[in-house]
Amino acid sequence: MKTPEERGRVVRPGGVIGILGGGQLGRMMALAGRHMGYRFLTLDPQPDSPCGQVCDDQITAAYHDVDAAEALARRCDVITYEFENVDVAVTQVLERTAWVPQGSRLLWTTRHRVREKRAVEAAGAKVAAYRPVRTRDDLERAIADIHLPAILKTSTGGYDGKGQWRVDTVADVDAVWAEAVRVAKASGSADSVADPDADAPLILERVVDFVCELSVIVARSVRGEVRAFPPAENIHRHHILHMSVVPARVPAAVQQRAQALAMQIAESLDAVGLLAVEMFYGRDGELYVNELAPRPHNSGHYTLDACETSQFEQHIRAICNLPLGGVRLWSPVVMVNILGEHLDAVVARAADLPPMVKVHIYGKAEARPGRKMGHLNVLAPSVSEAIHLVDGLGIWEPVE
Ligand SMILES: Nc1ncnc2c1ncn2[C@@H]1O[C@H](COP(=O)(O)OP(=O)(O)O)[C@@H](O)[C@H]1O
Ligand SMILES: [Mg+2]
Structure with a gap:
């Protein structure tokens, strides 16, 4: 629990935000935060990381390098992370010497499936x-x-x-x-x-017998404000997220239950920042929580083009203790992942993609098969039209 003093702590525009991890999630956080006037510093072992490319500076060091983490902390007003396997020794040092509003408890909980399931049950949600x-x-x-x-x-x-x-x-x-x-x-x-x-x-x-998989990205700020984005319906291929469909093709009451559940879990876990809640919508009508991720999530990338506030801006607002942004969906949207094997085709087609296809590329040097290189957000009057448009590109195996 935060002290009253901590709950009032605000990081104002102009402040420096440190990100542990230099992947695409950090990159999109930094891009969102820069619009708001923040400066960014990332720590990643790989020089010219996707996040480092858009930050003011990068510290190039191993994730478990405690000295490097301390050097990061000295230069930042607040520290966040973009992946959950943050080294425990590093988090302990940072919590002592820097402002880490997300804390390390939630990382510890979500890093282990048994602990995670117990925490979800304690929050009053069902699991398989x-x-x-x-x-x-x-x-x-x-x-x-x-x-x-x-x-x-x-x-x-x-x-x-x-x-x-x-x-x-x-x-x-x-x-x-x-x-x-x-x-x-x-x-x-x-x-x-x-x-x-x-x-x-x-x-x-x-094994849960499910109708579909859903996820809800929920944000909770330092002061305790909570908001959940509209649920995404997630379609996986070879165990990698292929497509998120929003609005999810489930009854409105189920969408509301999913959002309420995610908010309940964020509050019960005393989360700060974003929490992604993956769930199964079972054939028995129940929602079963599968996994939590205490960070921006691939299934929330649709918010970049289709929502009042993106998940990345919301994360910055939450950890800097600004009021959370609205979560209204402006348009039906389908997010499709661009993996290594899709990148060339997308780039080749860039000049003739319709304007409602928004291309996001992460700046990774090497396009290996199965590696997440970018994504498309396709806006359309309905999700079926958006899916139809994606199928028509002929880059991915059709969904329908
Ligand atoms: N208990 C389960 N019942 C049905 N399907 C499952 C179950 N656990 C996992 N899956 C399927 O496997 C996918 C990956 O599992 P998950 O636990 O989310 O691991 P990760 O995303 O870390 O690989 C899920 O998105 C779902 O499609
Ligand atoms: Mg998963």
Whole structure:
């Protein structure tokens, strides 16, 4: 909880914002904040990072370099981050020597799937049935309890579907177990000692039978103001987000429930800044929270062109303790990710894309397959027209 003095702390335009991490999320934060008169400094191991390109300066150093983090802190009025695997030692130093309104507690919670699920349940939201898994016996018991099909996931370090294995029948168990133990060991869970109840390196989750996947980006400011953006309907391909559709094609009442749930979780977790809440809209009509991310989120990129305030501006407002911006949606929109394999085609077509196609490119040097290089926001009178337009470009496999 923040002290009354902290709750009144404002970082005014002209202030310097430090960003841990130099990827596209930091880049879009800095671009939004520059309009508002802030200056930016990023820390990233890679010179000329996507964020560094648009900042006043970059400190080029490893994420776990405590001296570099201290050097960053000395030059900034407030520190934020653009990815969740911020080094624990670094956060501790920064919290002592700098203003980190987001704190480190939420990072600690969301970094571990078991802790995250417990926090979501404590906030009064539903999650898929799950069991922490430490041993092969735990796995057998977990399967008996929650039934198959299920998904075994590493508790830490997973992203874009990495570190998870589907278990459809008992015949899958041997192979999945061997692979999961190997990957969990490599990803490590060294920072989890503080909560021995939640230190399991793996987690088994029941497969939720869902209509679609939704996400809500919610912002909570230092002073405690909370606002949630309209839910996005997310379509994944090869476990990577492919498309976000807004408004989501679910009943309005479900959209409202999803927003209310996200706000409830942000308040319960005492979050500051952005919190992305991924959920499943189950065939049983329930919303099950899948994952949290305490930062801007790929599924919120649609706000850049379609909302009164972008998620990035909202994040800056939240951590600088300005009033939060409005979250009204101006137009139906579809966001499509440009991965490494799509970039050349998008660039080649740049001169003949219709004007309601907004192109965002992140400035990454190398376009590897599966790497997020940019995105399109396609505005149209309806989401089906926007999807139709994307399909017509012939760059992505059609959605419909
Ligand atoms: N319990 C589940 N039931 C159904 N589908 C799931 C479940 N867990 C994960 N998935 C599918 O796998 C995707 C990735 O899982 P997620 O937990 O979000 O990991 P990450 O995004 O870190 O790779 C989800 O977006 C969803 O499509
Ligand atoms: Mg996810």
